[in-house]
Amino acid sequence: MRVRWCTRLCGKNKVVEFFERLYGEVPTNLRNIPKNGFPCIESSEITFLEAVISNEEIKKALFDMTPLKAPRSDEYYALFFQSQWDTLGNNVCQWVKSVFEGSPIEPELNNTLIVLIPQKGSPEDFSQFRPIILCFVLYKLVMKVITNRFKVIFPRLISQEQAGFIAGRNIFDNIILAQEVIHSMRCNQKGRKWMAVKLDLEKAYDRVSWDFINASLIAARIPFFLRNVVMSVISSSTMQVLWNGVPTQKFKPNRGIRQGCPLSPYLFVLCMEWLGHFIHSRMEASTWDPIRLSRSGPSVSHLFFADDLVIFCKVEIDQARLLESVITLFCQIFGHKISEQVFTLMEVPLKDMASYSRELNMVYRGWGQRLMLEKPLDSREMVNIDGSWNLDLFRVWVSEEVINRITSIPPPHPDSGADRVIWARSSTGIFSVRSAYWSMQKDQWHPHDEYWKIPWKYQDGAVNSNPGAAAAGVVARDHAGNWIMGFNRFLGNCTPIEAEIWGIMDGILILLNKGYRQIIIVSDNLEVVQNLSALDSEDSGIAVLRRTQQAPKEILDLLQADKANGYFM
Structure with a gap:
């Protein structure tokens, strides 16, 4: 112009x-x-x-x-x-x-x-x-x-x-x-x-x-x-x-x-x-x-x-x-x-x-009109040909804040099949009393110093194969070992590294929304721990998260601030 x-x-x-x-x-x-x-x-x-x-x-x-x-x-x-x-x-x-x-x-x-x-x-x-x-x-x-x-x-x-x-x-x-x-x-x-x-x-x-x-x-x-x-x-x-x-x-x-x-x-x-x-x-x-x-x-x-x-x-x-x-x-x-x-x-x-x-002699601008749809959208309309989210469609209907939350979720893929529940504490993904018992024994909590006020967050990612159907679970406790929250969700097809990272991101986002700003992350994945702890390495924890191409900006900002203050373990 x-x-x-x-x-x-x-x-x-x-x-x-x-x-x-x-x-x-x-x-x-x-x-x-x-x-x-x-x-x-x-x-x-x-x-x-x-x-x-x-x-x-x-x-x-x-x-x-x-x-x-x-x-x-x-x-x-x-x-x-x-x-x-x-x-x-x-x-x-x-x-x-x-x-x-x-x-x-x-x-x-x-x-x-x-x-x-x-x-x-x-x-x-x-x-x-x-x-x-x-x-x-x-x-x-x-x-x-x-x-x-x-x-x-x-x-x-x-x-x-x-x-x-x-x-x-x-x-x-x-x-x-x-x-x-x-x-x-x-x-x-x-x-x-x-x-x-x-x-x-x-x-x-x-x-x-x-x-x-x-x-x-x-x-x-x-x-x-x-x-x-x-x-x-x-x-x-x-x-x-x-x-x-x-x-x-x-x-x-x-x-x-x-x-x-x-x-x-x-x-x-x-x-x-x-x-x-x-x-x-x-x-x-x-x-x-x-x-x-x-x-x-x-x-x-x-x-x-x-x-x-x-x-x-x-x-x-x-x-x-x-x-x-x-x-x-x-x-x-x-x-x-x-x-x-x-x-x-x-x-x-x-x-x-x-x-x-x-x-009516009016110009119709398609999706620019905010109309109530008579039927739910199909997943094929929500995902582009390259497998990424169709963000242009979402911007018509929801706010930018909601879009940021959507992008933190892996888009559905035809090869991943229908959503299903996976038990993260077994290698097969199937629940058993034995796996539940050992999980309870493993998670026995021994409180540390009473002056420690930072929430601890456990997460784990379970993958059927590499890559394969995956799920992530998160448990967060306070300094006294009291339960703060916990959840798990199906991730679709991804690698173990990606599953672990998604668990970290989900937990941080929820704790961030609950008002916590200092978080200690406990992970059993050595590669993720080393990358998150490597302050001077180019392939830092932030770079690992970026490889998922879906990390919300607010989580990246939080990790950068926490890493600068030495809160990663």
């Missing part, structure tokens, strides 16, 4: 160009909007909205504002107007009322600053910044008055699938419901398959079409004088980007709503209601099959999470095509587009994933 440095002036011009394109006008197709059927307010609610704006209403809106929220360039916080209300109250109320009576907001008061907040540690382009809008307090006061009225009527106007910003609802309700639906889909034993499609509307607030906002307000029967204030304020605004602490040149947007404006969430929710309306209309026409959790329970077709949404339908090509047509219509009207980075198909069989993604 070629990188070109630019000057401050060049950077300032580039950021202005980016936001001019982002807020630039995009043709929308409003001819396909249904003429009726969209939820609208009742006559009593229209009367409530048409009521004359009162001084008490304006004062309440002002005192509802956060006192010390980020100010505009004039540096007047809401706290200033709140603390000086007795002096400024009448003038403020008079100005707000004049706006609702048709007077335009002064251009300077309708100019906003854009502050860029990085969404990741090292942003690579302007799209990876979140634009936060700084508005004048008086501008926000006008919008806050409208917001307080919308708060009253929106719980009945907006469908239950939307929980964000609606009084009496909590977005966590939708999260819990979505989890229950996904759980029900996974536990479904009746053979009917459902899919859940998670979508993210890219730069949702910034791409809303002004024409569509106006059409939504008209469809909901919002009174003309409120609609006129909203649209005149939105369409007459200007913007500047705060770049290195200095505002850029002004530019005029042609779409989008401002993050930081009190009314913006309610306008966005109202516009999003159209998508729910499209889905409900197709459910009524019996072309959309929603999921039903029980016979008498409600059907669930979609859930909203601010600018994210999850849609549920049957796993059928016809349903996928219907879903794609609804989303396409919605995006054309809105001026939105679906974010390619955040698109997820859940509960669709892997063999069908490509075809469904194609019908």
Whole structure:
């Protein structure tokens, strides 16, 4: 990738160009909007909205504002107007009322600053910044008055699938419901398959079409004088980007709503209601099959999470095509587009994933998707042709810590046969009372000095032939001879040296996880003992371990530190 440095002036011009394109006008197709059927307010609610704006209403809106929220360039916080209300109250109320009576907001008061907040540690382009809008307090006061009225009527106007910003609802309700639906889909034993499609509307607030906002307000029967204030304020605004602490040149947007404006969430929710309306209309026409959790329970077709949404339908090509047509219509009207980075198909069989993604006009990236597999992986999928672990596969599913543990285990090999239990205390690998008796006699413990505080670890590796089927066993005791832990496991085909080394590594890893840092290793394999004890030899114990090509890094680091301190015996 070629990188070109630019000057401050060049950077300032580039950021202005980016936001001019982002807020630039995009043709929308409003001819396909249904003429009726969209939820609208009742006559009593229209009367409530048409009521004359009162001084008490304006004062309440002002005192509802956060006192010390980020100010505009004039540096007047809401706290200033709140603390000086007795002096400024009448003038403020008079100005707000004049706006609702048709007077335009002064251009300077309708100019906003854009502050860029990085969404990741090292942003690579302007799209990876979140634009936060700084508005004048008086501008926000006008919008806050409208917001307080919308708060009253929106719980009945907006469908239950939307929980964000609606009084009496909590977005966590939708999260819990979505989890229950996904759980029900996974536990479904009746053979009917459902899919859940998670979508993210890219730069949702910034791409809303002004024409569509106006059409939504008209469809909901919002009174003309409120609609006129909203649209005149939105369409007459200007913007500047705060770049290195200095505002850029002004530019005029042609779409989008401002993050930081009190009314913006309610306008966005109202516009999003159209998508729910499209889905409900197709459910009524019996072309959309929603999921039903029980016979008498409600059907669930979609859930909203601010600018994210999850849609549920049957796993059928016809349903996928219907879903794609609804989303396409919605995006054309809105001026939105679906974010390619955040698109997820859940509960669709892997063999069908490509075809469904194609019908939804999305790019399927194979194993890049985190999907629940319907069947366990076969060992052939976990191991490469050369016999090593398929780490690229594991990195899709598990963390690096788990991968490090996997690499400490010898991969399965076809020649090793099925896993089996081997008794390490006999040459044949078969348990006998005699071998157990001699093993007990051999392991009789005679405690050493009571001041010795270092754990002792015994291990042994048993191999059927050289090389052959092998197993390793480990016993660890403390300074008083008390049992700490013990285990054994089958290793597959390897040499006696490798079996002994695997026993050492397993024991050290477990003791390391238990918090021990000083360990004395006791082994009956002379070659392993000599190599681990040879501090100056190139073929040291560390080199022996490296020959296995599977030693976890943390064990190697531990052995190096212990060897430097003389803890090997």
